[in-house]
Amino acid sequence: MPVQFVCQQCRKRLSVSHRKQGAVVNCPNCGQPNVVPEEAHGEFIGLAAFSAIGAARLREVRAELVAQRAEGLERASLTHALQAMVDRGSAVTAVEIHKGWMEIESFDDYRRAWREVQT
Numbered sequence: 001m002p003v004q005f006v007c008q009q010c011r012k013r014l015s016v017s018h019r020k021q022g023a024v025v026n027c028p029n030c031g032q033p034n035v036v037p038e039e040a041h042g043e044f045i046g047l048a049a050f051s052a053i054g055a056a057r058l059r060e061v062r063a064e065l066v067a068q069r070a071e072g073l074e075r076a077s078l079t080h081a082l083q084a085m086v087d088r089g090s091a092v093t094a095v096e097i098h099k100g101w102m103e104i105e106s107f108d109d110y111r112r113a114w115r116e117v118q119t
């Protein structure tokens, strides 16, 4: 049975094999990488910190991906590189944030967030 979900970027409804649960798939419409739900535990918010060794490893992995012309790399290079680091055995850990943050994906989101911050 396919898993259906909505692309985080373009809101297109996507349908993939249940065997892809938890995997990262690129939206065929916009190229945005999405974690197939049901096995996902969270979402990358676009903020990361690296040790000096981690930053060097990130540059190496990204150079490998660019050389391979990884699909969608130009749209989401950090998430692709982080997944590639995980796949190659680098220690990548998450910090869970349950509330106290705002998701800003559009100018309307920004305006709404600005209004909330000002009040």
Ligand SMILES: [Zn+2]
Residues within 6 Å of the ligand: 007, 008, 009, 010, 011, 012, 027, 028, 029, 030, 031, 032
């Ligand atoms: Zn999309």
